[in-house]
Each structure stands twice: as C-alpha cells, then as structure tokens.
Amino acid sequence: MKMSSGKASSEKQRAARLPQRKRGRERVASLLAAAASCFLDKGYDAATMTEIAERAGASIGSLYLFFPTKQALARSLLSNLADELSGRLEAMKAATAGRSAAAIADALFDALNGFIAANPVYSLLIDVTGDERWRQVVRAQRRRQIADLFARAEPPLGARQAQRLAVIVPHFMRISLLQGEAGSPSREAILEELRLMLRRHLESGG
Amino acid sequence: MKMSSGKASSEKQRAARLPQRKRGRERVASLLAAAASCFLDKGYDAATMTEIAERAGASIGSLYLFFPTKQALARSLLSNLADELSGRLEAMKAATAGRSAAAIADALFDALNGFIAANPVYSLLIDVTGDERWRQVVRAQRRRQIADLFARAEPPLGARQAQRLAVIVPHFMRISLLQGEAGSPSREAILEELRLMLRRHLESGG
Amino acid sequence: MKMSSGKASSEKQRAARLPQRKRGRERVASLLAAAASCFLDKGYDAATMTEIAERAGASIGSLYLFFPTKQALARSLLSNLADELSGRLEAMKAATAGRSAAAIADALFDALNGFIAANPVYSLLIDVTGDERWRQVVRAQRRRQIADLFARAEPPLGARQAQRLAVIVPHFMRISLLQGEAGSPSREAILEELRLMLRRHLESGG
Amino acid sequence: MKMSSGKASSEKQRAARLPQRKRGRERVASLLAAAASCFLDKGYDAATMTEIAERAGASIGSLYLFFPTKQALARSLLSNLADELSGRLEAMKAATAGRSAAAIADALFDALNGFIAANPVYSLLIDVTGDERWRQVVRAQRRRQIADLFARAEPPLGARQAQRLAVIVPHFMRISLLQGEAGSPSREAILEELRLMLRRHLESGG
DNA sequence: CATGAATGAGTTTTCATTCAT
DNA sequence: GATGAATGAAAACTCATTCAT
Secondary structure: OOOOOOOOOOOOOOOOOOOOOHHHHHHHHHHHHHHHHHHHHHOOOOOOHHHHHHHOOOOHHHHHHHOOOHHHHHHHHHHHHHHHHHHHHHHHHHHHOOOOHHHHHHHHHHHHHHHHHHOHHHHHHHHHOOOHHHHHHHHHHHHHHHHHHHHOOOOOOOHHHHHHHHHHHHHHHHHHHOOOOOOOOOHHHHHHHHHHHHHHHHHOOO | OOOOOOOOOOOOOOOOOOOOOHHHHHHHHHHHHHHHHHHHHHOOOOOOHHHHHHHOOOOHHHHHHHOOOHHHHHHHHHHHHHHHHHHHHHHHHHHHOOOOHHHHHHHHHHHHHHHHHHOHHHHHHHHHOOOHHHHHHHHHHHHHHHHHHHHOOOOOOOHHHHHHHHHHHHHHHHHHHOOOOOOOOOHHHHHHHHHHHHHHHHHOOO | OOOOOOOOOOOOOOOOOOOOOHHHHHHHHHHHHHHHHHHHHHOOOOOOHHHHHHHOOOOHHHHHHHOOOHHHHHHHHHHHHHHHHHHHHHHHHHHHOOOOHHHHHHHHHHHHHHHHHHOHHHHHHHHHOOOHHHHHHHHHHHHHHHHHHHHOOOOOOOHHHHHHHHHHHHHHHHHHHOOOOOOOOOHHHHHHHHHHHHHHHHHOOO | OOOOOOOOOOOOOOOOOOOOOHHHHHHHHHHHHHHHHHHHHHOOOOOOHHHHHHHOOOOHHHHHHHOOOHHHHHHHHHHHHHHHHHHHHHHHHHHHOOOOHHHHHHHHHHHHHHHHHHOHHHHHHHHHOOOHHHHHHHHHHHHHHHHHHHHOOOOOOOHHHHHHHHHHHHHHHHHHHOOOOOOOOOHHHHHHHHHHHHHHHHHOOO
C-alpha cells in the first residue's frame, strides 16, 4: 500500500526501539543515514525498505528490528532533524532578542538555509511526502519557535504578523526543492532577492 | 517501482488515443476529472488507476484505452491545465503592458490565485509529484510567459529580475498546498502579506 | 506485451538473488523444476508465473524473490541445462579425439538424445521460445563445443564442415519436438534414419 | 488468455465468413497479409489483434467481422498457405513420378525452400506456435502428400521409408528458422550439405 | 540481536472479444 | 458492412511486513 501524503489513520504505535549497546546505536545511525539518502534519491514512496537496508549494509530484518514500519522510520528521521533545527533556533533566541525584525529575519535565513543545505531530506519529509499528520505536528512546532523569535523583536511585531512570518520564511526555503532547472535563475539569486524583499518589508513596518 | 518524483526516463510510447466519437470525448473528460480528484485526495502515488476508473464510472480497460500509462494520464491532466493557464497569462499581456511592475504582480497574484483555487490539482502536479521531466518543461514555459509579462513593465525591469520574479510569484502560490493547519494563520492572510511584500519590493525599485 | 520469440531488449537488471540458506536452495530447485514442467506443458508464453509458483508449492512472492522476471527464470533454467550439457560434451572430448567423424557423430547422437530425453524443456527453451538473444548465446556456445569435437576427428574434417555439423546434428534432435502425431513414424525410427544418413555421409567423405 | 501451443479444446466453431463483394475480398487479403507480417515480426502470442487491424488499415471491428477469433485468423492464414503448397506438391506428382528417390528429394528441396522463402510465416505457424491441433492436421496432410511423391519413385521405396522422408525433408527446412546468427555457417551452406547428405543416403539405397 | 526466506494483497498493464451506433 | 468505444479477466510484478532459524 502506498500512502504518500495519505491521510491514513489507525497506525501501529509501537515506537522505534532504542538500542542499548554501542553497536546498536551505530546501526541505527547508519540506517537513518541510508533512509535519508534513499528518500532523497527516490522520494518517499519509491524508496523501499529493502533498498534502505541494503544501503546501510544491514538486512531487512535488522531494519525492522529498530523501526517497526516505514512510517516510523521516516518519523524518526524527521524527528531527529527537527530536533536539531529546534536546538539551533533555540540558540538563536538569546542572540536575536531585542534586535530588529529585519535582523532576525536575516539570521533566520542563514540558519534555515544552512540547515537545509546540510540536510536536504528535511525539506522532503516536512513539506512534501510521508506522514501528513506527523508533518503538521513538526511544522507547528517550528512555527511556534520562529514566531517566538520574531515576537522578541524590537520594535515589537504584532503576534499575528510573527505567526505569518513563521509560515513565510520557511516557505521561502522550499524554493530549494526546484533542482537546477536549465534556464532558470540560480537558487542563490532567488534566495537573495527574497531576503532583500523580506528585509525591506520588515523595515517598512511589516 | 513506484516513482513519485522518480528520475526515470525510458517511456512507453503508445500515444494516448484521442477519442473520435462524442461518447469517447465525454469519457476522456470524466476520466480526467476523476484523476484530478483522486490525485488531489490521495496524492499521485497513492492514487490508483483502478480507483480513478471507478470514480469515472468506467472500467479499467476504458481508462487504459485513452491513457496508456498513469504517467500519461497525469501528463494529459497537467497539459490541459497548463494550457488553460497559459491562455489566461497570454490574455494578460495586452492588459498589463506598460503598467508598473507592482501592478503587474498584483494582477498576476489574482490570476494565479484564482486559477489554483479552481484547479488545485495543478499545484500538485506541477510542483510536487509525478513526472519530474515533464514538470520541468511545463514550469519552464510558465516561467517564460511570466517573465515576458514583467519584461513589458514601465518603468522597465531588468531581464534578470523578470526571470527571478517568474520563479518567485508562482512559488508564493505554492503556499496554498499547506492545507488548513490548526493554529496557523489562514492562507488568505499569508497571501495578502506576500502580496504586500512584493508590491513594496517592486515599488522600492526591485 | 507478451514476447515469445520477441526481439525486445532493454531489461530489468536486478539480478536473481542467490539463496544463502539451505531452505532457499531447496526452494530455488523446486521452482526451477516447476518452471520446467510448466513450460513444457503449456509453452513459454502460456505458462504463468502464478502457476509455476503454485506447482512449486510456493507463493508468487517467493518466486519473484529468486527470479526477478519470467525471462530471468527461463534463462536460469536454460543456463543450468546448458551447463550440464556442456559438461557432458566436454567429457566427450577425450573419449572421441582421434576417432572417425562418423563415430563421433554417433556418440554425439547418443549424448544429445539422452540429454534431451531427460530434459525435454531444453529443446523448448533453446530452440523455440523465450529470450531470443539469450538463446543465440547458448546455441553459439554449443556450436563451438560440437565443432571442436568434430575438429579432432581422424582423418580430419575441414573447419567449415565441422561448423556445419555443429548446426546440423543438434537440429536433427529438434525433431523430438513433434510429439506423437498419429500416423507419423515414431521419433525413434526417424532418429535412426537420420543417424544412418549422417554416418553414410561422413563415411563418404563429408 | 495466451494459448500459444496450448492444448485448449472447446472452441468457437463459427468459421471465418467468406466475403461476397470485391471490396470484402480485398479487405480479407490485406488482413491476412497484415497478420502474416505481424506474426512474423512478433510471434503468434505477442502479435495483437489490434495491431494486425492497424497494419491492414482496418478497424478492430472489421477484423472480427471476417475472423471470429485470433485462432481462426491464424488457421485461415495457415490454411491458405498450406493449400498453395499442396497445389505445388500436387503439380510435382506428374513431373516426378518414376524418377529416382534422390531426384525427387532434390526437386522437393527446391520446392519447399522456394515456398518457405516466399512465405516464411508458414514455418512459424506450422512448426512453432499457434493452434497445436490444427498444426498437426496440416502437417499430416503435408506428410501424406510428400510420402505419396516418394512412393512413386523408381526404383520403389518402402512405404515406411517414404513416411520417414516425409517427416525428415520438411524438418530440414525448419533450419531456416535460425536467423542469421553471427559466427554460424550460412543457411544456404547448411541446406546444401543436407541436400547432399540426403541424396547420398537415397542413392545408397535409403 | 541478526538474518534472509516467505508471504500475499495490491498495483499497473494487456488484450481478445463484444456491441451500440 | 464499418467503426471504435467498452469490457474485465488475467498477467507480471512490487513491497511492506512477518517469522523461523
């Protein structure tokens, strides 16, 4: 059964087992890495559990030992990445509190852009395919964090607008998903234009 | 192999037989409508040819009579929609030539927004899943048309910037794909903010 | 598309996974046996993967676990048989070197006849249906081996004629494919006549 | 349902309708020609009724108007060819009566070889695929005619041997089915060797 | 923990044949 | 007679998941 952006419900809830020994932790890491590269290369649906296991140099049985379903695997992957990003955003809080919205936006641009460049599968899993329900949860958390960042700007932004920016800025990053199309402006040029556009907007008072 | 955003190539070439009788033309229309609704509900991968045929009240054989593969079906659907949008953009040419870039952007917002609201499956097929190669072709054409629109602005925009706007404005519309998430600002509010941001940007000289 | 003696080419390359456990090796053997009997009973095209699996007491998934396509299954089968025959021919080399062409032909008759009687599906797969390209490869190897046998005759045969005999003698065996037709002379009677004809021919100097 | 050399039984017996008008006769001829070329190119199973109709420039409905099933189409084709060959063999009767068996064999070689060169699909349908039952009937008739030819040789051949030759000589012609394999002696060279072999055999008293 | 064999429901696709116009 | 739309059973093949060793 293929359920890409499917809205299925009654799920298996047994969470991914946490490995106790070092060997196990390494295995889990290599499985997650294999999943990331496979999802990225083929897309969520076309990636098969068998190939993921193969890429990790593990057996299919081993894969299922740690991740009870394909969805759970994708969730784990996204969770890990989301946690890492969350940490970075958290770290920005202190650094950006009291600065201008434009400055915050700028810093956010850099943070998100760097993160996605290093973890492109994050964009895929949070924005495009996989378990819709889970993606919403993760997006909501990210939205909250980013809105928080903007909420601490000086001069202050309305809560509403902080919310909107928390949707808009990540959405700007999704532009990265359009891979090198011939004849199209480069991703960097586009991002710079968006960055400028946003700065001006915020400097004009939002 | 299920290839959502797969990068496969070698295709089956038996062309979609075009219907010659009225009955056939009606069938094709209802099949396309069923495909649109099914893709939208389930996503490209999870939508099955069987269900599409069922929704159209046709047999699976009938579906394959006119569309030799699932990909061909998606292509037909996207082609039709892209043609319609193309027509609308063409029509805008006369109406917007000589106007300000901001005004053109505004009109484009309305046109794209209206089109996508009426044909949400367009966003899915052109931006998210299906046949990557084909999507690029269709996007390239749209980019060309929109760049053309901006190129005729008065005062004039640089060709480069027109190109960038031709990527940016449609990308803004993709925001629509995030369906009603609880706690998130409404799609309309976001779009209005983006519209304002863009207008200011263009009025400040791009 | 069903391609019996079809001339198609581009193939799926996921190799037949070789079994690593005893259980798997037994499965593969029973699957090959089922395939042989099924091909023989129904012909290559009419034999279905489902029925082959059933005859082997396996599930369709098991069949595809070891043989990724119907063609690969037929190839494996033919390869195995060709290897066995190849071994027998190799063994004849020592035994026949230096003997007369007629004696070699006689021995070859016996060897081929015995082999085909024990493995009738060999004739089907090498001469009649299945993957044309592969069949040619296998036939070419057999031709080389048989020509080799004749090339060592005493008094010597020309290389050209050895080549021709290497086509002719196996072709004589194909007669076996005409199964018991009422009113027709028996296969054995025909083969004996052909054997005599060939011996005389060779004794007359080829 | 694919039934290549299948042994199916309960058949539809409505014979191919004989067209009354000239237009109809032309259509039938072009359908048969299309079938011949299609069977030859793709093999019996892989040839589709739709493609045959297309090649004849007719609609699928038209094809079924004259030939109620695919089998009936193949039968018609084979029947026609068999009838033509039968005529030629009949004509040989007078010309060869009283001549030596070797001379008759020689003449037969030429006749069969010429016929098959002109109608290669005959070999396919009588020897390889299609309706097994029907093929046996046609082969039996051919066997009878050829045995008849040899039975009138002078000095006389035994009835048994005439029967055997009636199997052997057509079988020699089947060699033509191995199409141009690289490294293999030419079909002509092989046929000449077989012809010589047979002549010697018959001259030595069979 | 590890492994890889086993499963079978589900998917895309094909094609001989029928039938309404 | 012609046509082409319609049908649906059946085929090849996939893959998430389970389980015995």
